[in-house]
Amino acid sequence: xxxxxxERTMTVPMLTEESSDAELMARVRAGERDxxxxxxxxxxxxxxxxxxxxxxSRDRAEDLGQEAFLRLFRSAAHGYVEQGYLRAxxxxxxxNLLRSEERRERRxxxxxxxxxxxxxxxxxxxxxxxxxxxxxxxxAAAIARLPLRxxxxxxxxEIESWSYSEIAQELQCREGTVKSRIHRGRQQxxxxxxxxxxxxxxxxxxx
Amino acid sequence: MDEERLSRMLRExxxxxxxxxxxARVLERINAVPEQSxxxxxxxxRLMLAAAALAAIGLSAGLLQRDxxxxxxxxxxxxxxxxxxxxxxxxxxxxAAAAPxxxxxxxxxxxxIGLAAAQASPTVLTSAAAAHQVRQELRExxxxxxxxxxELRExxRPAxxxxxxxxxxxxxxxxxxxxxxxxxxxxxxxxxxxxAALKSGGSFH
Numbered sequence: 001x002x003x004x005x006x007e008r009t010m011t012v013p014m015l016t017e018e019s020s021d022a023e024l025m026a027r028v029r030a031g032e033r034d035x036x037x038x039x040x041x042x043x044x045x046x047x048x049x050x051x052x053x054x055x056x057s058r059d060r061a062e063d064l065g066q067e068a069f070l071r072l073f074r075s076a077a078h079g080y081v082e083q084g085y086l087r088a089x090x091x092x093x094x095x096n097l098l099r100s101e102e103r104r105e106r107r108x109x110x111x112x113x114x115x116x117x118x119x120x121x122x123x124x125x126x127x128x129x130x131x132x133x134x135x136x137x138x139x140a141a142a143i144a145r146l147p148l149r150x151x152x153x154x155x156x157x158e159i160e161s162w163s164y165s166e167i168a169q170e171l172q173c174r175e176g177t178v179k180s181r182i183h184r185g186r187q188q189x190x191x192x193x194x195x196x197x198x199x200x201x202x203x204x205x206x207x
Numbered sequence: 208m209d210e211e212r213l214s215r216m217l218r219e220x221x222x223x224x225x226x227x228x229x230x231a232r233v234l235e236r237i238n239a240v241p242e243q244s245x246x247x248x249x250x251x252x253r254l255m256l257a258a259a260a261l262a263a264i265g266l267s268a269g270l271l272q273r274d275x276x277x278x279x280x281x282x283x284x285x286x287x288x289x290x291x292x293x294x295x296x297x298x299x300x301x302x303a304a305a306a307p308x309x310x311x312x313x314x315x316x317x318x319x320i321g322l323a324a325a326q327a328s329p330t331v332l333t334s335a336a337a338a339h340q341v342r343q344e345l346r347e348x349x350x351x352x353x354x355x356x357x358e359l360r361e362x363x364r365p366a367x368x369x370x371x372x373x374x375x376x377x378x379x380x381x382x383x384x385x386x387x388x389x390x391x392x393x394x395x396x397x398x399x400x401x402x403a404a405l406k407s408g409g410s411f412h
Binding site: 033036037040041044045047048049052053058061062065066069070073135136139140154158159186189190193 | 233
């Protein structure tokens, strides 16, 4: 229980971390690559986990995570000054990257029949096969299928343990809106998981 | 499924970690960016050059089809042999050369080819440098298109036609169709006088 609490606490921006991030960012602006490497080391797991939960894909999270850090580096070069919530800033970049990629995918999905590509037909079958394996994977996939406006607050609150007020500040909306979106996200998750839940599959923690 | 159980499931999802070498790969990509920008347009990826070439062919074919189609029939080869856009360039057979083997050229084909070319390289288009280069290519293509349109307009102007006594309209190995503009001017009310001449040894009879 204590380990779990410590792990969850680490995902929340901490005061001791904030000042260090600010210092490191100042050094990055001065051209120190080592300082940037330290920043990447510090936040990479959190960013990859966040993206993996949002996208439902480990590989995609890795790629987008790298891209997020590249954007952070460019931001530093263009004068971004860290003000205490670097991880929140990284999550924002990550969210925007995923949003752009999903838009691009939607456009390609629409255009693929016109361009004669048929390789998307096998995806649902492969996906369905994966879903049958265990409920945990199904849950991850179900999260990734949620609309982004529900997915982001739900992942930030339920998995990253952000408070409603922190999420509201990040998303620039009211706390009530955050609560409502999380609630709707949960309802959709429950609907998606219902067949698996009633089908007798047991929830096993794979660690 | 109750709320509590869902919350527990969400909390117990395993936390993903970045793969080993993640930081090194990020730093490699950072170092690679300035190098790419130093290379300049001469060292563009082959795929992008191929896409640009396809787009140019597509746009040219589409433009020519669009400009030639409304005239129809014989009149669609109205350029003089000595003009910058020669009749050989404007002949329907050449239009077919831009189409896939066995397919007749269609209106709008150029745009379709351009779209396919753009879709063929989604990864290239993702980078800012590549996007900038594509915009530049597009500007050049538009400029070329404008130039072609200007030339075609010039050729259609009555004054330009009047300077030439005979305009070659088209034909095949046996027959050439020509328009004598001086005779057209002498016969008001007639749309034009089209003459057919049998070729023999490269001269008209």
